[in-house]
Amino acid sequence: MSGPLKVPLLIFTGFIIAQVLNRTNLVSQITFFLRASKTALSPGDDREKRLLDHVVSTTPAGDAFAVVQAIDDYAWSKEWFMNVGDQKGKILDEAVHNASKSTPGPLSVLELGTYCAYSAIRTIAHAPKGTHLYTLEVVEKTADIAERMIAHAGLQQQITVLRGPLEDLIHQDPLRSLPPFDVVFIDHNKRYYVSDLKLLMKAGKLREGSVVVGDNLLIPGVPEYIEYMNSPEGKEAFDTAFHDAKLEYTWAPTSWGFADQVGVSVFKGPTSMS
Numbered sequence: 062m063s064g065p066l067k068v069p070l071l072i073f074t075g076f077i078i079a080q081v082l083n084r085t086n087l088v089s090q091i092t093f094f095l096r097a098s099k100t101a102l103s104p105g106d107d108r109e110k111r112l113l114d115h116v117v118s119t120t121p122a123g124d125a126f127a128v129v130q131a132i133d134d135y136a137w138s139k140e141w142f143m144n145v146g147d148q149k150g151k152i153l154d155e156a157v158h159n160a161s162k163s164t165p166g167p168l169s170v171l172e173l174g175t176y177c178a179y180s181a182i183r184t185i186a187h188a189p190k191g192t193h194l195y196t197l198e199v200v201e202k203t204a205d206i207a208e209r210m211i212a213h214a215g216l217q218q219q220i221t222v223l224r225g226p227l228e229d230l231i232h233q234d235p236l237r238s239l240p241p242f243d244v245v246f247i248d249h250n251k252r253y254y255v256s257d258l259k260l261l262m263k264a265g266k267l268r269e270g271s272v273v274v275g276d277n278l279l280i281p282g283v284p285e286y287i288e289y290m291n292s293p294e295g296k297e298a299f300d301t302a303f304h305d306a307k308l309e310y311t312w313a314p315t316s317w318g319f320a321d322q323v324g325v326s327v328f329k330g331p332t333s334m335s
């Protein structure tokens with residue numbers, strides 16, 4: 062096979078196989094394929110830069126809520142982005158709110174997967190004053206966009222972008238010397254959800270009551286994270302609630318198959334296995 066159809070067909074086949082193996086929803090996988098392949102087939106696509114330009118030109122500097130709203134408006138009306146989005150974002154807001162009820166004062170938050178800093182800015186906007194969020198991003202160009210978005214929102218003092226994977230940064234300051242986090246948002250490469258969670262537990266970066274939020278459990282899907290949280294080992298370490306949600310920036314009812322899931326897990330404290 063040759064020509065422009067080769068790449069999308071290969072990706073499509075991969076998604077169908079993944080769907081069968083993961084036993085996740087076919088329509089969801091196809092939707093994700095269409096959106097992901099559109100991005101993959103646009104070499105040099107500068108959508109993140111276009112988003113930044115839109116936000117900077119339409120919102121006042123220093124207004125975090127306006128930045129979040131402008132990103133959502135753009136993603137709904139112009140181009141799709143893999144931000145947690147306004148719908149699943151409410152689940153994240155609530156998890157942060159609940160964490161602040163049990164931990165009075167500023168929170169310490171860790172995020173895996175910065176992208177354009179939508180969720181980082183959203184989290185700080187909904188967290189108690191003085192909260193600090195450390196966010197990890199492996200793509201330099203994306204981290205640059207995120208830092209500019211954060212600067213425009215006026216949150217440079219509250220959000221620190223760290224460049225690199227957790228397995229490297231956990232052994233370096235600031236992560237090495239920070240106390241356990243109150244909230245952890247896992248939203249990066251699906252392959253590392255469970256291993257990075259275990260890394261955090263092993264390094265003592267979770268304490269009893271820490272809240273761990275995991276996005277995209279059904280689209281593109283992280284079956285091993287769901288399996289871990291439902292396993293005896295996972296249940297000994299965490300109390301988890303799985304929240305049904307829609308894929309970001311899609312309007313169709315979840316009954317049509319556009320279903321995603323966000324996990325909210327409360328750490329019970331170190332176990333014999335952690």
Ligand SMILES: C[S@@+](CC[C@H](N)C(=O)[O-])C[C@H]1O[C@@H](n2cnc3c(N)ncnc32)[C@H](O)[C@@H]1O
Pocket residue numbers: 143144145146173174175176177178179180181197198199200203225226227248249250253
């Ligand atoms: C789904 S996006 C994050 C969206 C963001 N949390 C939001 O809601 O606005 C995933 C991001 O994780 C980054 N990423 C991929 N693997 C990573 C890793 N091992 N560590 C940190 N970031 C990673 C990707 O480059 C991408 O920017």
